[in-house]
Amino acid sequence: MATRALAALVLAIGLISGGYWWGHTATDNAWAARQAKADRKADEELAKANERADQAAAQYLNEHLDQEARYADLDAKYRELRSRHPLVVRRPDPVAPGPNQCASQGAVPPEVGVDRDPDRLTLAAVRMWNGALTGADAPASACGLAGAAEGADSACSEDSGLTLDDAWANHRANAKTCLEDRQRYRALIDLLKKRQSP
Template structure:
Protein backbone atom coordinates (compact mmCIF):
# COMPACT_ATOMS: atom_id res chain seq x y z
CA UNK A 1 0.00 0.00 0.00
CA UNK A 2 2.83 2.32 0.86
CA UNK A 3 4.58 1.74 -2.47
CA UNK A 4 1.34 2.24 -4.35
CA UNK A 5 0.62 5.45 -2.49
CA UNK A 6 4.11 6.72 -3.20
CA UNK A 7 3.72 5.90 -6.87
CA UNK A 8 0.37 7.65 -6.99
CA UNK A 9 1.78 10.71 -5.24
CA UNK A 10 4.75 10.80 -7.57
CA UNK A 11 2.49 10.53 -10.58
CA UNK A 12 0.29 13.34 -9.28
CA UNK A 13 3.28 15.58 -8.68
CA UNK A 14 4.60 14.79 -12.15
CA UNK A 15 1.26 15.67 -13.70
CA UNK A 16 1.08 18.94 -11.73
CA UNK A 17 4.66 19.81 -12.65
CA UNK A 18 4.05 18.94 -16.29
CA UNK A 19 0.90 21.02 -16.38
CA UNK A 20 2.74 24.00 -14.84
CA UNK A 21 5.63 23.65 -17.31
CA UNK A 22 3.24 23.35 -20.23
CA UNK A 23 1.23 26.38 -19.10
CA UNK A 24 4.35 28.44 -18.51
CA UNK A 25 5.75 27.46 -21.90
CA UNK A 26 2.47 28.29 -23.64
CA UNK A 27 2.30 31.67 -21.89
CA UNK A 28 5.92 32.41 -22.75
CA UNK A 29 5.35 31.47 -26.38
CA UNK A 30 2.24 33.68 -26.56
CA UNK A 31 4.15 36.62 -25.08
CA UNK A 32 7.01 36.11 -27.52
CA UNK A 33 4.59 35.97 -30.44
CA UNK A 34 2.86 39.16 -29.27
CA UNK A 35 6.20 40.89 -28.73
CA UNK A 36 7.43 39.83 -32.18
CA UNK A 37 4.23 41.17 -33.75
CA UNK A 38 4.58 44.50 -31.94
CA UNK A 39 8.25 44.73 -32.91
CA UNK A 40 7.38 44.05 -36.54
CA UNK A 41 4.71 46.78 -36.46
CA UNK A 42 7.20 49.23 -34.92
CA UNK A 43 9.77 48.44 -37.59
CA UNK A 44 7.19 48.94 -40.34
CA UNK A 45 6.14 52.30 -38.85
CA UNK A 46 9.78 53.37 -38.50
CA UNK A 47 10.48 52.43 -42.10
CA UNK A 48 7.40 54.37 -43.22
CA UNK A 49 8.45 57.50 -41.30
CA UNK A 50 12.02 57.20 -42.55
CA UNK A 51 10.80 57.02 -46.13
CA UNK A 52 8.55 60.03 -45.55
CA UNK A 53 11.43 62.00 -44.02
CA UNK A 54 13.73 61.10 -46.92
CA UNK A 55 11.07 62.24 -49.41
CA UNK A 56 10.59 65.51 -47.52
CA UNK A 57 14.34 66.13 -47.52
CA UNK A 58 14.55 65.40 -51.26
CA UNK A 59 11.62 67.74 -51.97
CA UNK A 60 13.24 70.51 -49.93
CA UNK A 61 16.57 70.10 -51.68
CA UNK A 62 14.92 70.20 -55.11
CA UNK A 63 12.91 73.31 -54.27
CA UNK A 64 15.91 74.98 -52.64
CA UNK A 65 18.11 74.44 -55.69
CA UNK A 66 15.31 75.68 -57.95
CA UNK A 67 14.97 78.81 -55.84
CA UNK A 68 18.72 79.40 -55.92
CA UNK A 69 18.65 79.16 -59.72
CA UNK A 70 15.71 81.56 -59.98
CA UNK A 71 17.35 84.15 -57.76
CA UNK A 72 20.63 83.85 -59.65
CA UNK A 73 18.77 84.51 -62.90
CA UNK A 74 16.94 87.45 -61.31
CA UNK A 75 20.21 88.90 -60.04
CA UNK A 76 21.76 88.84 -63.50
CA UNK A 77 18.63 90.38 -65.06
CA UNK A 78 18.35 93.12 -62.47
CA UNK A 79 22.05 94.00 -62.58
CA UNK A 80 21.66 94.64 -66.29
CA UNK A 81 18.48 96.64 -65.67
CA UNK A 82 20.15 98.80 -63.02
CA UNK A 83 22.96 99.70 -65.41
CA UNK A 84 20.36 101.23 -67.73
CA UNK A 85 17.63 102.52 -65.45
CA UNK A 86 17.73 104.58 -62.22
CA UNK A 87 15.94 103.41 -59.09
CA UNK A 88 14.44 106.81 -58.31
CA UNK A 89 13.40 109.86 -60.33
CA UNK A 90 12.11 113.26 -59.23
CA UNK A 91 8.44 113.24 -58.41
CA UNK A 92 5.97 115.43 -60.26
CA UNK A 93 5.73 119.03 -59.13
CA UNK A 94 2.26 120.52 -59.29
CA UNK A 95 2.13 124.31 -59.13
CA UNK A 96 -1.17 126.03 -58.31
CA UNK A 97 -1.33 129.77 -59.01
CA UNK A 98 -4.01 132.39 -58.61
CA UNK A 99 -5.72 133.70 -61.69
CA UNK A 100 -4.48 136.88 -63.38
CA UNK A 101 -6.24 139.81 -61.68
CA UNK A 102 -5.96 141.93 -64.83
CA UNK A 103 -7.98 139.52 -66.93
CA UNK A 104 -11.36 137.83 -66.67
CA UNK A 105 -11.64 135.94 -63.40
CA UNK A 106 -13.37 132.59 -63.84
CA UNK A 107 -11.85 130.93 -60.78
CA UNK A 108 -13.73 130.06 -57.63
CA UNK A 109 -13.33 132.13 -54.45
CA UNK A 110 -11.12 129.40 -52.94
CA UNK A 111 -8.82 129.42 -55.97
CA UNK A 112 -8.60 133.25 -55.94
CA UNK A 113 -7.60 133.28 -52.27
CA UNK A 114 -5.06 130.42 -52.49
CA UNK A 115 -1.39 131.44 -52.77
CA UNK A 116 0.91 129.93 -55.36
CA UNK A 117 2.03 126.51 -54.06
CA UNK A 118 4.11 123.60 -55.29
CA UNK A 119 3.64 119.87 -54.74
CA UNK A 120 6.12 117.71 -52.88
CA UNK A 121 8.23 116.82 -55.90
CA UNK A 122 10.30 114.40 -53.81
CA UNK A 123 11.93 111.34 -55.38
CA UNK A 124 9.72 108.41 -56.31
CA UNK A 125 10.59 104.84 -57.21
CA UNK A 126 10.79 104.02 -60.89
CA UNK A 127 8.79 101.16 -62.31
CA UNK A 128 12.07 99.28 -62.63
CA UNK A 129 12.66 99.65 -58.87
CA UNK A 130 9.16 98.35 -58.12
CA UNK A 131 9.71 95.43 -60.48
CA UNK A 132 13.00 94.53 -58.80
CA UNK A 133 11.50 95.00 -55.32
CA UNK A 134 8.65 92.61 -56.06
CA UNK A 135 10.97 90.13 -57.75
CA UNK A 136 13.20 90.01 -54.67
CA UNK A 137 10.17 89.23 -52.50
CA UNK A 138 8.57 86.60 -54.73
CA UNK A 139 11.50 85.17 -56.66
CA UNK A 140 9.59 85.78 -59.89
CA UNK A 141 10.21 88.52 -62.45
CA UNK A 142 6.84 90.14 -63.13
CA UNK A 143 5.80 93.31 -64.87
CA UNK A 144 5.44 96.55 -62.92
CA UNK A 145 3.16 98.73 -64.97
CA UNK A 146 4.65 99.12 -68.43
CA UNK A 147 8.02 97.79 -67.25
CA UNK A 148 7.65 94.17 -68.31
CA UNK A 149 9.70 91.11 -67.43
CA UNK A 150 13.05 90.72 -69.12
CA UNK A 151 12.79 89.71 -72.76
CA UNK A 152 15.36 88.70 -75.30
CA UNK A 153 15.50 92.17 -76.85
CA UNK A 154 14.89 94.24 -73.73
CA UNK A 155 18.48 95.47 -73.35
CA UNK A 156 18.36 96.96 -76.84
CA UNK A 157 14.73 98.08 -76.77
CA UNK A 158 14.70 101.83 -76.09
CA UNK A 159 10.93 101.79 -75.61
CA UNK A 160 11.14 99.14 -72.90
CA UNK A 161 13.95 101.01 -71.17
CA UNK A 162 12.00 104.25 -71.30
CA UNK A 163 8.97 102.54 -69.77
CA UNK A 164 11.05 101.25 -66.87
CA UNK A 165 12.39 104.75 -66.11
CA UNK A 166 8.89 106.11 -65.52
CA UNK A 167 8.00 107.07 -61.97
CA UNK A 168 5.71 104.66 -60.14
CA UNK A 169 4.28 107.26 -57.79
CA UNK A 170 5.62 105.35 -54.77
CA UNK A 171 7.76 107.46 -52.44
CA UNK A 172 10.80 106.41 -50.45
CA UNK A 173 8.73 106.68 -47.26
CA UNK A 174 6.23 104.18 -48.66
CA UNK A 175 9.04 101.86 -49.72
CA UNK A 176 10.57 102.04 -46.23
CA UNK A 177 7.21 101.30 -44.59
CA UNK A 178 6.84 98.25 -46.85
CA UNK A 179 10.35 97.13 -45.98
CA UNK A 180 9.63 97.45 -42.25
CA UNK A 181 6.44 95.37 -42.60
CA UNK A 182 8.30 92.66 -44.56
CA UNK A 183 11.14 92.58 -42.03
CA UNK A 184 8.67 92.22 -39.16
CA UNK A 185 6.91 89.33 -40.92
CA UNK A 186 10.24 87.59 -41.55
CA UNK A 187 11.24 87.98 -37.89
CA UNK A 188 7.93 86.45 -36.78
CA UNK A 189 8.45 83.52 -39.17
CA UNK A 190 11.98 82.92 -37.86
CA UNK A 191 10.69 82.91 -34.29
CA UNK A 192 7.94 80.39 -35.09
CA UNK A 193 10.31 78.11 -37.01
CA UNK A 194 12.92 78.21 -34.25
CA UNK A 195 10.34 77.16 -31.65
CA UNK A 196 9.20 74.34 -33.96
CA UNK A 197 12.81 73.20 -34.46
CA UNK A 198 13.46 73.27 -30.71
CA UNK A 199 10.29 71.25 -30.07
CA UNK A 200 11.15 68.62 -32.68
CA UNK A 201 14.73 68.31 -31.43
CA UNK A 202 13.49 67.89 -27.87
CA UNK A 203 10.92 65.31 -28.96
Protein backbone atom coordinates in the same frame (compact mmCIF):
# COMPACT_ATOMS: atom_id res chain seq x y z
CA MET B 1 -1.03 1.36 0.10
CA ALA B 2 1.68 3.74 1.12
CA THR B 3 3.48 2.94 -2.11
CA ARG B 4 0.38 3.74 -4.12
CA ALA B 5 -0.13 6.98 -2.28
CA LEU B 6 3.51 7.87 -2.83
CA ALA B 7 3.21 6.94 -6.51
CA ALA B 8 0.04 9.02 -6.83
CA LEU B 9 1.77 11.91 -5.12
CA VAL B 10 4.82 11.63 -7.40
CA LEU B 11 2.48 11.39 -10.42
CA ALA B 12 0.52 14.46 -9.25
CA ILE B 13 3.72 16.42 -8.69
CA GLY B 14 4.96 15.32 -12.12
CA LEU B 15 1.70 16.38 -13.74
CA ILE B 16 1.72 19.73 -11.95
CA SER B 17 5.36 20.32 -12.84
CA GLY B 18 4.72 19.28 -16.45
CA GLY B 19 1.68 21.52 -16.62
CA TYR B 20 3.62 24.39 -15.13
CA TRP B 21 6.50 23.85 -17.56
CA TRP B 22 4.10 23.52 -20.51
CA GLY B 23 2.20 26.64 -19.41
CA HIS B 24 5.38 28.59 -18.86
CA THR B 25 6.72 27.54 -22.27
CA ALA B 26 3.41 28.38 -23.94
CA THR B 27 3.39 31.78 -22.21
CA ASP B 28 6.99 32.41 -23.25
CA ASN B 29 6.16 31.40 -26.82
CA ALA B 30 3.08 33.63 -26.90
CA TRP B 31 5.04 36.54 -25.42
CA ALA B 32 7.88 35.98 -27.91
CA ALA B 33 5.37 35.92 -30.78
CA ARG B 34 3.73 39.13 -29.56
CA GLN B 35 7.14 40.75 -29.11
CA ALA B 36 8.28 39.67 -32.57
CA LYS B 37 5.06 41.08 -34.05
CA ALA B 38 5.55 44.36 -32.14
CA ASP B 39 9.18 44.51 -33.29
CA ARG B 40 8.16 43.95 -36.91
CA LYS B 41 5.53 46.69 -36.62
CA ALA B 42 8.05 49.09 -35.04
CA ASP B 43 10.56 48.29 -37.81
CA GLU B 44 7.90 48.94 -40.48
CA GLU B 45 6.91 52.24 -38.86
CA LEU B 46 10.55 53.28 -38.60
CA ALA B 47 11.13 52.39 -42.25
CA LYS B 48 8.06 54.44 -43.27
CA ALA B 49 9.20 57.38 -41.12
CA ASN B 50 12.68 57.21 -42.67
CA GLU B 51 11.16 57.09 -46.15
CA ARG B 52 8.99 60.15 -45.37
CA ALA B 53 12.03 61.98 -43.98
CA ASP B 54 14.07 61.11 -47.09
CA GLN B 55 11.24 62.33 -49.35
CA ALA B 56 10.88 65.55 -47.36
CA ALA B 57 14.64 66.16 -47.49
CA ALA B 58 14.72 65.51 -51.24
CA GLN B 59 11.74 67.80 -51.80
CA TYR B 60 13.33 70.56 -49.72
CA LEU B 61 16.62 70.23 -51.61
CA ASN B 62 14.85 70.36 -54.99
CA GLU B 63 12.82 73.41 -53.95
CA HIS B 64 15.92 75.10 -52.54
CA LEU B 65 17.91 74.48 -55.72
CA ASP B 66 14.98 75.71 -57.82
CA GLN B 67 14.73 78.86 -55.71
CA GLU B 68 18.47 79.48 -55.99
CA ALA B 69 18.25 79.12 -59.78
CA ARG B 70 15.26 81.51 -59.96
CA TYR B 71 17.06 84.13 -57.88
CA ALA B 72 20.23 83.77 -59.96
CA ASP B 73 18.17 84.36 -63.13
CA LEU B 74 16.43 87.34 -61.53
CA ASP B 75 19.75 88.76 -60.34
CA ALA B 76 21.22 88.62 -63.85
CA LYS B 77 18.08 90.15 -65.37
CA TYR B 78 17.88 92.89 -62.75
CA ARG B 79 21.57 93.78 -63.00
CA GLU B 80 21.05 94.38 -66.69
CA LEU B 81 17.84 96.34 -66.03
CA ARG B 82 19.61 98.39 -63.35
CA SER B 83 22.37 99.31 -65.78
CA ARG B 84 19.77 101.05 -67.99
CA HIS B 85 17.37 102.55 -65.42
CA PRO B 86 17.74 104.43 -62.14
CA LEU B 87 16.04 103.31 -58.94
CA VAL B 88 14.74 106.76 -58.11
CA VAL B 89 13.58 109.70 -60.11
CA ARG B 90 13.82 113.18 -58.67
CA ARG B 91 10.75 115.28 -59.04
CA PRO B 92 11.38 118.97 -59.51
CA ASP B 93 11.12 121.06 -56.41
CA PRO B 94 7.96 123.14 -56.24
CA VAL B 95 8.42 126.66 -57.47
CA ALA B 96 7.96 129.24 -54.73
CA PRO B 97 6.51 132.62 -55.66
CA GLY B 98 9.15 135.13 -56.63
CA PRO B 99 9.49 138.51 -54.94
CA ASN B 100 7.25 140.19 -57.52
CA GLN B 101 4.67 137.33 -57.60
CA CYS B 102 1.85 136.59 -55.29
CA ALA B 103 0.26 133.27 -54.47
CA SER B 104 -2.89 134.22 -56.34
CA GLN B 105 -1.00 134.14 -59.66
CA GLY B 106 -0.97 130.32 -59.54
CA ALA B 107 2.15 129.49 -57.53
CA VAL B 108 1.62 127.43 -54.40
CA PRO B 109 3.79 128.16 -51.39
CA PRO B 110 6.02 125.12 -50.69
CA GLU B 111 4.77 124.73 -47.14
CA VAL B 112 1.11 124.34 -48.15
CA GLY B 113 0.00 120.96 -49.48
CA VAL B 114 3.24 120.14 -51.28
CA ASP B 115 4.98 116.79 -50.91
CA ARG B 116 8.38 117.55 -49.43
CA ASP B 117 9.91 114.23 -50.62
CA PRO B 118 10.84 114.73 -54.25
CA ASP B 119 12.41 111.27 -54.62
CA ARG B 120 10.15 108.66 -56.19
CA LEU B 121 10.87 105.04 -56.95
CA THR B 122 10.97 104.20 -60.62
CA LEU B 123 8.89 101.37 -62.05
CA ALA B 124 12.16 99.44 -62.47
CA ALA B 125 12.79 99.69 -58.71
CA VAL B 126 9.26 98.48 -57.93
CA ARG B 127 9.65 95.58 -60.37
CA MET B 128 12.96 94.51 -58.80
CA TRP B 129 11.59 94.94 -55.25
CA ASN B 130 8.58 92.73 -55.96
CA GLY B 131 10.72 90.15 -57.77
CA ALA B 132 13.07 89.91 -54.78
CA LEU B 133 10.09 89.32 -52.48
CA THR B 134 8.34 86.70 -54.61
CA GLY B 135 11.18 85.06 -56.50
CA ALA B 136 9.38 85.67 -59.79
CA ASP B 137 9.70 88.51 -62.25
CA ALA B 138 6.45 90.40 -62.67
CA PRO B 139 5.84 93.66 -64.51
CA ALA B 140 5.35 96.89 -62.63
CA SER B 141 2.79 98.74 -64.71
CA ALA B 142 4.31 98.95 -68.21
CA CYS B 143 7.82 98.00 -67.04
CA GLY B 144 8.46 94.39 -67.98
CA LEU B 145 5.22 93.59 -69.79
CA ALA B 146 5.35 90.25 -71.59
CA GLY B 147 5.72 90.56 -75.35
CA ALA B 148 7.38 93.99 -75.24
CA ALA B 149 10.06 94.50 -77.86
CA GLU B 150 13.64 94.09 -76.73
CA GLY B 151 14.91 97.38 -75.33
CA ALA B 152 11.43 98.90 -75.40
CA ASP B 153 11.35 99.36 -71.68
CA SER B 154 11.52 103.13 -71.39
CA ALA B 155 8.56 102.93 -69.02
CA CYS B 156 10.91 101.40 -66.43
CA SER B 157 12.44 104.85 -65.80
CA GLU B 158 9.04 106.41 -65.09
CA ASP B 159 7.85 107.56 -61.68
CA SER B 160 5.89 104.85 -59.87
CA GLY B 161 4.34 107.31 -57.44
CA LEU B 162 5.93 105.47 -54.51
CA THR B 163 8.42 107.17 -52.22
CA LEU B 164 11.34 105.85 -50.24
CA ASP B 165 9.09 106.12 -47.19
CA ASP B 166 6.66 103.73 -48.88
CA ALA B 167 9.50 101.28 -49.55
CA TRP B 168 10.66 101.53 -45.93
CA ALA B 169 7.12 100.90 -44.61
CA ASN B 170 6.88 97.84 -46.86
CA HIS B 171 10.28 96.62 -45.68
CA ARG B 172 9.23 96.97 -42.02
CA ALA B 173 6.04 94.98 -42.65
CA ASN B 174 7.96 92.25 -44.51
CA ALA B 175 10.66 92.05 -41.84
CA LYS B 176 8.02 91.71 -39.11
CA THR B 177 6.25 88.94 -41.03
CA CYS B 178 9.58 87.17 -41.59
CA LEU B 179 10.42 87.35 -37.88
CA GLU B 180 6.99 85.96 -36.93
CA ASP B 181 7.46 83.09 -39.41
CA ARG B 182 10.90 82.30 -37.97
CA GLN B 183 9.46 82.22 -34.45
CA ARG B 184 6.65 79.86 -35.53
CA TYR B 185 9.07 77.54 -37.35
CA ARG B 186 11.44 77.52 -34.36
CA ALA B 187 8.54 76.59 -32.04
CA LEU B 188 7.48 73.83 -34.45
CA ILE B 189 11.03 72.47 -34.68
CA ASP B 190 11.35 72.48 -30.89
CA LEU B 191 8.04 70.64 -30.54
CA LEU B 192 9.07 67.98 -33.07
CA LYS B 193 12.42 67.51 -31.31
CA LYS B 194 10.66 67.02 -27.96
CA ARG B 195 8.34 64.42 -29.49
CA GLN B 196 11.27 62.51 -30.96
CA SER B 197 13.33 62.47 -27.78
CA PRO B 198 12.83 59.36 -25.57
